[in-house]
Amino acid sequence: MKQVLSAVIALGVLSAPAAVVAQAVPQSQADIALSFAPVVKQATPAVVNIYASRVVETRSSPFANDPFFSEFFRDTGPTRPQVQNSLGSGVILSDDGIVVSNHHVVGQADDIRVVLNDRREFKARVLLADAEADLAILKLDGAEDMPHLDLRDSDGVEVGELVLAIGNPFGVGQTVSSGIVSGLARSGTATGNARGYFIQTDAPINPGNSGGALIDLNGQLIGVNTSILSRSGGSNGIGFAIPASLVKEFVAQARDGAEVFRRPWAGLNGQPVDAAMAEGLGLSRPGGIVISEIHAESPFRAAGLEAGDVIMDVGGQPVNTPAEMIYRMSVAGEGSEVPVRCLRQGKEIVLNVTLTAPPETPPRDALVTGEDTPIPGLGLSGVNPAVLAEFGLPLSVQGVVVTAPGPVGLRAGLRAGDVITAINDEAMTGSKAAEAALKATGRWLALDIQRGRERMALRFRL
Numbered sequence: 001m002k003q004v005l006s007a008v009i010a011l012g013v014l015s016a017p018a019a020v021v022a023q024a025v026p027q028s029q030a031d032i033a034l035s036f037a038p039v040v041k042q043a044t045p046a047v048v049n050i051y052a053s054r055v056v057e058t059r060s061s062p063f064a065n066d067p068f069f070s071e072f073f074r075d076t077g078p079t080r081p082q083v084q085n086s087l088g089s090g091v092i093l094s095d096d097g098i099v100v101s102n103h104h105v106v107g108q109a110d111d112i113r114v115v116l117n118d119r120r121e122f123k124a125r126v127l128l129a130d131a132e133a134d135l136a137i138l139k140l141d142g143a144e145d146m147p148h149l150d151l152r153d154s155d156g157v158e159v160g161e162l163v164l165a166i167g168n169p170f171g172v173g174q175t176v177s178s179g180i181v182s183g184l185a186r187s188g189t190a191t192g193n194a195r196g197y198f199i200q201t202d203a204p205i206n207p208g209n210s211g212g213a214l215i216d217l218n219g220q221l222i223g224v225n226t227s228i229l230s231r232s233g234g235s236n237g238i239g240f241a242i243p244a245s246l247v248k249e250f251v252a253q254a255r256d257g258a259e260v261f262r263r264p265w266a267g268l269n270g271q272p273v274d275a276a277m278a279e280g281l282g283l284s285r286p287g288g289i290v291i292s293e294i295h296a297e298s299p300f301r302a303a304g305l306e307a308g309d310v311i312m313d314v315g316g317q318p319v320n321t322p323a324e325m326i327y328r329m330s331v332a333g334e335g336s337e338v339p340v341r342c343l344r345q346g347k348e349i350v351l352n353v354t355l356t357a358p359p360e361t362p363p364r365d366a367l368v369t370g371e372d373t374p375i376p377g378l379g380l381s382g383v384n385p386a387v388l389a390e391f392g393l394p395l396s397v398q399g400v401v402v403t404a405p406g407p408v409g410l411r412a413g414l415r416a417g418d419v420i421t422a423i424n425d426e427a428m429t430g431s432k433a434a435e436a437a438l439k440a441t442g443r444w445l446a447l448d449i450q451r452g453r454e455r456m457a458l459r460f461r462l
Helices: 002-012 018-023 037-046 244-255 275-281 299-303 322-332 385-391 406-412 431-439
Strands: 047-059 079-092 098-101 111-115 121-130 135-140 162-167 175-186 198-201 213-215 221-228 239-243 268-272 289-294 310-314 337-344 347-354 379-382 400-404 419-423 444-451 454-461
Touching: 037 047, 037 162, 037 213, 079 162, 079 221, 098 244, 111 135, 121 244, 135 244, 162 221, 198 221, 221 244, 239 244, 244 322, 268 322, 289 299, 299 347, 310 322, 322 337, 379 431, 400 406, 400 431, 419 431
Parallel strands: none
Antiparallel strands: 047 079, 047 111, 079 098, 098 135, 111 121, 121 135, 162 175, 162 213, 175 198, 198 239, 213 221, 221 239, 268 289, 289 310, 310 337, 337 347, 379 400, 400 419, 419 444, 444 454
């Protein structure tokens, strides 16, 4: 009975003045009969079911099910097309048919069909998709006067708020579940490709809910449901939603014609300050991010930050993990100037950082090697901040980046994102120097490779 009264109290104050919200209690049987129905009726027309499919080429090998030989013969056998289907949800955000969903639902789809709650169907196309944020923005073909949800500033969301999750779990049809916001600033806990900052909820979320709406009791969108923590595949009461503030930036970039999400570049590495580090840094309590490495072209360095500084908040919002800092930068957007509060040798300072894209200096000088080299068709690029960000490379890496291995390079063991640091024991400084070194190779070819944080050597007899 206590739980029922708590829900009724929260529902009964939707139209009450702010000054009396905390004191509102049900006064009659009619008050007790209140439910989520008005909010659901308002919101569900804007939540859609998404059916996506794509055609992939698969190989049929007689060793496909063998645990040993399948590794040796995985690239053998004839190829045949196979249709892969995915089922998810989405939310309409504008009357002209802008829809948000998850990248893992529609990001690589060839055909997308969107079904509204009133059974109308539309074909849709992807305007902007990003695997790292696990978001995709769609446009419904021929849509007008569509029902849609308003975005709420997710920085105002508080733990304990009542929320509703709307989606299409397991393909059974549109379903509504209720719960509360059970956590904020969750980072590094979501499954799949998504990384960053999430709203945690105990509202039941299941497969098929992906891309659906997490709304407050005013019917505003506070997040897009994206993943759950589960051992069984069903809901255990720990679900994650991408905040509406980030969705807003995605929609803005999609309307501007961006095909790739433009994420401001930090150009630094850092780690969360734990209790042991806080004592060594002279902090009264753990919090913030201590800068361990900062690139010479970093906008934070241009503003005056240094290695050893502790970043406490960005744009007036506290940050305690690198993922949370990147989220704050992404929400602010490129070109904006944000105040960054940090501690340096125990003293607090505030510096204004202009958020920018990673610069293309020096020029990458991208090229593809010709038939006169031992590895024809090898895509190479010089190193600059834009290349570092594109391939997720360490800030201090030096050499030449493999942008595409080509057929010969793939058989030789090269991958996109590998950094060739030396060819035949000669240190590489650019793509043109690497091409010249390959052309000058004799009977032996020696490549020194850095792959992520690992180093390896490849040796070939030609």
